[in-house]
Amino acid sequence: MLLESVPGDNAVLSAVPAEVLLRFDEPVTPGRVEVLNSRGESVTADERPVSKDNEVHLALPKALSQGTYLLTYRVTSLDSHPVGGTIVFSIGKPSQGGIAALEAKVSERGSIWGLLATAARLLLFISLVGAAGGTLFHTLVAHDLWRLDDPTRHRLVALTLLGLVAAILGIGIEGAALKGTRLANIDGLLSASLWRMGERTSLGFSLTVAAVALLLLLLALARTRGKLSLLALPAAFAALASLALTGHAVTAGPLWLTVPVLAIHVLVAAFWLGSLWPLWQAVAERPSEGALALLRRFSAIAMPAVLLLIAAGATLACLQLGRLGELFTTDYGLRLASKIAFVLVLLLFAALNRFWLTPALAARHGQAAHRLRISIGLEIVLAMAILAATSSLGEVPPPRALILEAEAQAANAHAGKGDSMAGMDMGGATMPASPGFSVVTFAAGGQGAEIELSPAVAGTNSITIHLFDAAEKPLAAQKVTIELSQPAAGVEPMEHELTAESPGLCRWANAPMPLAGNWKIQLLVLVSDFEEIRFETLAPLR
Amino acid sequence: MQKRFLLTLLAGLLWAATASAADSAIKIDKAWARATMQPGATGVVYLILSNSGPAADRLVGVSSPVAAGAGLHIMVMEGTVMQMRPVDALDVKPGDSIQLKPGGLHIMLTNLKQALKQGEHIPLTLDFEKAGRIEVEVIVLPLGASGYP
Numbered sequence: 001m002l003l004e005s006v007p008g009d010n011a012v013l014s015a016v017p018a019e020v021l022l023r024f025d026e027p028v029t030p031g032r033v034e035v036l037n038s039r040g041e042s043v044t045a046d047e048r049p050v051s052k053d054n055e056v057h058l059a060l061p062k063a064l065s066q067g068t069y070l071l072t073y074r075v076t077s078l079d080s081h082p083v084g085g086t087i088v089f090s091i092g093k094p095s096q097g098g099i100a101a102l103e104a105k106v107s108e109r110g111s112i113w114g115l116l117a118t119a120a121r122l123l124l125f126i127s128l129v130g131a132a133g134g135t136l137f138h139t140l141v142a143h144d145l146w147r148l149d150d151p152t153r154h155r156l157v158a159l160t161l162l163g164l165v166a167a168i169l170g171i172g173i174e175g176a177a178l179k180g181t182r183l184a185n186i187d188g189l190l191s192a193s194l195w196r197m198g199e200r201t202s203l204g205f206s207l208t209v210a211a212v213a214l215l216l217l218l219l220a221l222a223r224t225r226g227k228l229s230l231l232a233l234p235a236a237f238a239a240l241a242s243l244a245l246t247g248h249a250v251t252a253g254p255l256w257l258t259v260p261v262l263a264i265h266v267l268v269a270a271f272w273l274g275s276l277w278p279l280w281q282a283v284a285e286r287p288s289e290g291a292l293a294l295l296r297r298f299s300a301i302a303m304p305a306v307l308l309l310i311a312a313g314a315t316l317a318c319l320q321l322g323r324l325g326e327l328f329t330t331d332y333g334l335r336l337a338s339k340i341a342f343v344l345v346l347l348l349f350a351a352l353n354r355f356w357l358t359p360a361l362a363a364r365h366g367q368a369a370h371r372l373r374i375s376i377g378l379e380i381v382l383a384m385a386i387l388a389a390t391s392s393l394g395e396v397p398p399p400r401a402l403i404l405e406a407e408a409q410a411a412n413a414h415a416g417k418g419d420s421m422a423g424m425d426m427g428g429a430t431m432p433a434s435p436g437f438s439v440v441t442f443a444a445g446g447q448g449a450e451i452e453l454s455p456a457v458a459g460t461n462s463i464t465i466h467l468f469d470a471a472e473k474p475l476a477a478q479k480v481t482i483e484l485s486q487p488a489a490g491v492e493p494m495e496h497e498l499t500a501e502s503p504g505l506c507r508w509a510n511a512p513m514p515l516a517g518n519w520k521i522q523l524l525v526l527v528s529d530f531e532e533i534r535f536e537t538l539a540p541l542r
Numbered sequence: 543m544q545k546r547f548l549l550t551l552l553a554g555l556l557w558a559a560t561a562s563a564a565d566s567a568i569k570i571d572k573a574w575a576r577a578t579m580q581p582g583a584t585g586v587v588y589l590i591l592s593n594s595g596p597a598a599d600r601l602v603g604v605s606s607p608v609a610a611g612a613g614l615h616i617m618v619m620e621g622t623v624m625q626m627r628p629v630d631a632l633d634v635k636p637g638d639s640i641q642l643k644p645g646g647l648h649i650m651l652t653n654l655k656q657a658l659k660q661g662e663h664i665p666l667t668l669d670f671e672k673a674g675r676i677e678v679e680v681i682v683l684p685l686g687a688s689g690y691p
Binding site: 331441444450502 | 622628635
C-alpha cells in the first residue's frame with residue numbers, strides 16, 4: 001500500500017525534480033515504475049527503479065518539457081498481491097485534456113493480466129482437484145492407484161499436465177502484470193527478466209513448488225506399475241500444500257494458524273471435489289456392487305472430512321472479513337458469499353446422495369443408479385462454480401487488508417517522518433500539510449462527505465469530494481451536483497455537475513471561486529431515482 | 543451605587559460565561575485511545591461527538607499535553623485504495639452524533655511524550671468554533687482494542 005509519493009498526486013511543480021519517490025508501508029518488489037508524458041510515451045525508458053527498504057526511487061531526465069505526466073507503478077507486496085497505481089503531476093502548467101483517457105488506458109493494461117491470472121488459477125485448481133484429489137481418491141477410497149486402468153490413468157495424466165502448464169503460465173502472467181507489459185508485446189513476454197520477476201514473488205514461489213510437485217505426480221502416474229508410483233501420494237500432497245504458501249488467506253492472521261488451516265482446507269476440498277468424477281463414472285459403469293462399496297467407503301471418510309473443511313473455511317472467512325456485514329457490502333465479501341451459497345447447495349446434494357439415493361441403490365430400486373448419476377453430475381457442475389468463485393477471490397483485496405493497511409498507513413505516515421512532507425506549524429506541532437482546506441460534514445441520514453479545496457485561495461480551486469455512507473463505505477451516486485455561493489458578497493449560487501471518478505470520488509479540477517471569505521458549498525447527491533442526499537458546509541478562502 | 547451596579551454586571555457576565563460553557567450543546571462521550579509501546583510513537587483517539595443544541599458548530603482543532611502534535615484525520619476509499627487525509631474542520635450540526643472509530647474519522651497524536659499505558663487517563667482538548675475549548679479525559683485501552691467497552 002502506497003503511503004506517500006513525491007511529487008504528490010495532482011501536484012504542480014515549478015521545476016523538474018531529480019527523481020520521483022514512492023514510499024510504501026512494507027518492503028516491496030518493484031515491477032514497472034515509469035513516467036509517461038501526456039501522449040502516453042515513456043520518458044523514463046532508460047531508467048531503472050531502485051528500491052531501498054520501503055522506498056522506490058526513479059531518476060527523471062533533466063529535460064522534461066512543461067505539461068502533465070503520469071507516474072505509474074506496479075509492485076508486489078508480501079502477500080503476493082500486485083499493487084498498482086498512477087500519480088498525476090504537472091511541471092509548469094498542466095496539459096489540456098487527454099489525461100483521464102490515458103489513465104484509463106494504463107489501468108486497463110493491468111486488468112487484462114488480472115483476468116488472465118484468474119483464468120490460470122482456475123485451470124490450476126481444476127487440475128489439482130482432478131489429478132491430486134483424484135490420486136487421494138484412488139489411494140484412500142478405491143485402493144487401486146497401483147493398478148489403474150488406462151482411461152483413468154490417461155485422464156489423471158492429462159489433468160496433471162494441464163496444471164503444470166497453468167502453473168508455469170501463471171508465473172509469466174504475474175511477471176507481465178508486474179511489468180505492465182502489453183499483451184501484444186511478444187518479445188517482452190518471452191524475455192527472461194519478466195519470468196524472473198514473476199518467479200521472485202511469493203505467488204511465483206508457490207507456483208514453482210506446485211509445478212515441481214505436479215511434474216513428480218506426472219512421472220508417478222505415467223508409470224503406475226513401477227516403483228515411481230510410491231511418489232504419487234506425496235507429490236499430490238505437495239502440489240495441494242503449495243497453495244498454502246501464498247495469497248490473502250496466508251497473511252490474514254498468524255502464520256501458525258493460517259498455513260495449516262489453509263492446507264487442511266485445500267487438501268480436504270481437493271479430496272471431496274476430486275472424488276466426484278470417479279464416483280460418477282463408477283455409478284455409470286458398475287452400478288451394482290462396485291459403486292455401492294465405493295460410495296460407502298467414500299462417505300465414511302467424507303462426512304468427518306467435510307466437517308473439518310467447513311470449520312477450516314469458516315475460520316479463514318472470519319479472519320478475512322473481520323465482521324459479518326462485510327459479506328454483503330464489499331466486492332470480496334460478495335464473491336465469498338456466492339462461493340458459500342454454492343457450497344451450501346453442494347452440501348444439500350451430498351446429503352441427498354448419502355441419505356436417500358445410496359440406500360435406494362443398495363435396495364436395488366430401478367431408477368436409483370440413474371438418479372444418483374444425475375445428482376453427482378450436478379455436484380460436479382457446482383464444484384466448477386465453487387472453483388471459479390475461489391479463483392476470482394484472489395484479484396480483490398479482502399476487507400481486513402483494507403482496514404489493516406489503512407491503519408498501518410496512518411501510523412507510518414505519522415511516525416515523525418516529516419522530512420519529505422511539507423510541514424505546517426500548529427502550536428509547535430508538525431502536521432502533514434493539507435493541500436488547502438478540508439472539511440468533513442454529515443447529511444441527515446448519516447452519510448458523510450469529505451470535501452477538499454486546493455489551494456483554498458481566492459481564484460481557481462480544485463475541489464475533491466469523497467462521499468461515504470453511514471457504514472463508511474464509498475457512496476456510489478448516479479449524479480452529484482455542487483453549488484457554490486457566497487451570499488454575503490452577493491455571489492449567486494453557481495451550479496456544476498460532477499462525474500464520479502470511482503465510487504464515491506468526484507473532482508472539479510477548476511472551480512472558479514474569485515473571492516476570499518466564507519464560501520457556502522452545497523452538494524446534491526442522487527443515490528437512486530428516489531433518494532437524494534443534501535450536504536451543506538462552509539469553506540473559508542484566503 | 544454605580545460600583546454595586548458594575549459588580550452585579552460583572553457577576554452576571556461571569557455567570558453567563560460559566561453557564562454557557564456548562565450548558566454547551568456539544569457533548570463528548572466514550573473517548574478512548576489505544577495503548578502504545580514506546581514514547582515517540584503515534585497514538586490514536588476515538589470518541590463520539592454530539593450536538594444537542596439548535597445551532598451548527600464546527601471542530602477546528604485538537605491538542606493534548608501528552609503529544610507534540612494532534613490532528614483529525616479520515617480514511618477514505620479511492621477505488622480499492624484506502625487513503626488517510628488530514629481534516630481541518632468537522633461540522634457538528636444540530637442532532638448530529640458523530641462516531642470517530644477505527645477505519646473512519648480519528649484523532650492522531652504524533653510524537654507522544656510518553657507511552658500510553660493501558661488503564662491510564664490522558665487529557666485532550668477539542669477546539670470548537672462556537673463552544674470554544676472543551677477538555678475531555680481519554681481512557682487508554684489495551685493494544686489490540688477495537689472499540690469502547
